Amino acid sequence: MKGKKSTAITTTEKKAIPTRQEQQDVIRFGQAWEYSPSIESPAIVKIAPRYNLFINGKFVAPKSGKYFTTINPATEEKLAEVAEAGEADVDAAVKAARNAYNKVWSKMPGKERAKYIYRIARLIQDRARELAVLESLNGGKPIRESRDVDIPLSAAHFFYYAGWADKLDYAFGGRKLSPLGVAGQVIPWNFPLLMAAWKLAPALACGNTVVLKPAETTPLTALFLAEILQEAELPDGVVNIVTGAGATGAAVVAHPDVDKVAFTGSTAVGKKIQQALAGSGKKITLELGGKAANIIFEDAALDQAIEGIVNGIYFNQGHVCCAGSRLLVQESIHDVVVKKLFRRLQTLRVGNPLDKNTDIGAINSRMQLDKICELVNSGVAEGAVMHQKQGKLPEKGYWFQPTFFTNVTPSLRIAREEIFGPVLSILTFRTPEEAIEKANNTFYGLSAGIWTDKGSKAMKIANAMRAGVVWINTFNKFDPSSPFGGYKESGYGREGGRQGLLDYCKVE
Ligand code: NAP
Ligand code: MG
Numbered sequence: 001m002k003g004k005k006s007t008a009i010t011t012t013e014k015k016a017i018p019t020r021q022e023q024q025d026v027i028r029f030g031q032a033w034e035y036s037p038s039i040e041s042p043a044i045v046k047i048a049p050r051y052n053l054f055i056n057g058k059f060v061a062p063k064s065g066k067y068f069t070t071i072n073p074a075t076e077e078k079l080a081e082v083a084e085a086g087e088a089d090v091d092a093a094v095k096a097a098r099n100a101y102n103k104v105w106s107k108m109p110g111k112e113r114a115k116y117i118y119r120i121a122r123l124i125q126d127r128a129r130e131l132a133v134l135e136s137l138n139g140g141k142p143i144r145e146s147r148d149v150d151i152p153l154s155a156a157h158f159f160y161y162a163g164w165a166d167k168l169d170y171a172f173g174g175r176k177l178s179p180l181g182v183a184g185q186v187i188p189w190n191f192p193l194l195m196a197a198w199k200l201a202p203a204l205a206c207g208n209t210v211v212l213k214p215a216e217t218t219p220l221t222a223l224f225l226a227e228i229l230q231e232a233e234l235p236d237g238v239v240n241i242v243t244g245a246g247a248t249g250a251a252v253v254a255h256p257d258v259d260k261v262a263f264t265g266s267t268a269v270g271k272k273i274q275q276a277l278a279g280s281g282k283k284i285t286l287e288l289g290g291k292a293a294n295i296i297f298e299d300a301a302l303d304q305a306i307e308g309i310v311n312g313i314y315f316n317q318g319h320v321c322c323a324g325s326r327l328l329v330q331e332s333i334h335d336v337v338v339k340k341l342f343r344r345l346q347t348l349r350v351g352n353p354l355d356k357n358t359d360i361g362a363i364n365s366r367m368q369l370d371k372i373c374e375l376v377n378s379g380v381a382e383g384a385v386m387h388q389k390q391g392k393l394p395e396k397g398y399w400f401q402p403t404f405f406t407n408v409t410p411s412l413r414i415a416r417e418e419i420f421g422p423v424l425s426i427l428t429f430r431t432p433e434e435a436i437e438k439a440n441n442t443f444y445g446l447s448a449g450i451w452t453d454k455g456s457k458a459m460k461i462a463n464a465m466r467a468g469v470v471w472i473n474t475f476n477k478f479d480p481s482s483p484f485g486g487y488k489e490s491g492y493g494r495e496g497g498r499q500g501l502l503d504y505c506k507v508e
Helices: 020-031 087-105 110-126 128-139 143-164 192-205 220-231 246-254 267-277 302-318 331-346 366-381 432-439 455-464
Strands: 053-055 058-060 067-072 077-083 177-179 182-186 209-213 239-241 260-264 283-287 293-296 326-330 385-388 403-406 423-429 447-451 469-472 505-507
Touching: 020 331, 053 087, 053 220, 067 128, 077 220, 087 182, 087 209, 087 239, 087 246, 110 128, 110 143, 110 192, 110 220, 128 143, 128 192, 128 220, 143 192, 182 192, 182 246, 192 209, 192 220, 192 260, 209 246, 220 239, 246 260, 246 267, 260 267, 267 283, 293 302, 293 432, 302 331, 302 423, 302 447, 326 331, 326 432, 331 385, 331 403, 331 423, 366 385, 366 423, 423 432, 432 455, 447 455, 455 469
Parallel strands: 182 209, 182 260, 209 239, 260 283, 293 326, 293 447, 326 423, 403 423, 447 469
Antiparallel strands: 053 058, 053 239, 067 077, 177 505, 385 403
């Protein structure tokens, strides 16, 4: 597929369910769901023309002298220039973090550290509206999600771990916990502020200092957070934020004075990091890709399940590592599920991320859109049947209509590889045993979903899942007190909950 939109692909008729007539009725039904726009003003947040690196409590120009442009993926318009940290900049950030660790943060009593972390949480709440607009402008996600999910959950993570800071010695049966030192943290573009919160809050609560590298395409909310850290009067050097691309991330994790590495991103880069750090003695947490199975049994509450499926894969444009990207449907209800899903697809609203009615925003970057198109084309070429939402997409920006595939066999690339876009592959099963076998037939193991009316069945299947998170009759629900993490190639270590402390502490 050439071009940057998905319109080149149209719904295939071959063996399509529902029938052509039914599809047309449903598409008309979907078009009846137009809403008047309700746009959040981009003027709510002030974006500077240029951002420097946040090192030792101050914004400093990069020694590299280099800057890169960050854009709005919904319009392709430039938002700002952002500093690109080179090795010398990363070294300065690590030195600042080490100094703050030795002189201030590791010595400070937990109840004092907690005060700063609570302050950060409250300031995120105070400035939630600005942060939500900025997250949507830079990342492309609908304002409804940044406003109702990303920003409140980010504040919740700081609140939660602030509560642990003075209770660490009670967390694990009276065993003493002590900090590791300087943490090097590298995060992706799908939940920019939330991933920063997941990484920073437990690290700070445990008494570590940090060098954080946000993703190249979404650096702005992390830089806004740096301003919040200044406002909270967090001691200089406790958190340092170095922007840049993959090379900056590689410099952070490889720096010899970094004691702990926490990475969220692709499995490919996660493996590179493991290789680079082998034998270094650094403690590592990796949160990598996923290909979650969402299993729907014939006894499930179907309409509820359809909403869960939609939330599981189309939420955040499918840019979710734990997305329910493989739907396993019991054979007896396959046709009815496909019809209901096709109907629901037509009512999803794709467009301006700042519109409060938008369900699906822009794809984060041209690169990610190309990757989605490549995998979707492979699905069509390999014989799967594609179903898409019909309708116009904006002229500029990166967009992909919500899509699902039927006639999918487990060997197809769309059933095995992480698409990281709003694309669902539907497979079928007959017995619970077959569902378990198919769900676990993946290199990944981040999450799974189970939809059934029977509690005992749900628990039995959940116990058999080789996945870090299993949702029952719901999907994509997060809470700071619940640990999150993977099995197999989805990584290791846990973030969130009491368990999340263990990856930032020595336990004596
Ligand atoms: P990625 O390359 O793994 O990026 C994740 C983070 O690591 C970014 O900050 C990235 O910097 C940085 N990075 C890149 N190369 C590095 C290296 N050699 N050493 C240290 N850090 C490095 O992922 P992506 O390019 O954003 O997306 C690629 C695929 O990863 C996606 O299509 C998706 O399949 C997967 N992904 C998974 C998650 C998840 O939450 N599990 C999140 C995002 C992406 P730059 O952004 O500056 O390149
Ligand atoms: Mg990259």
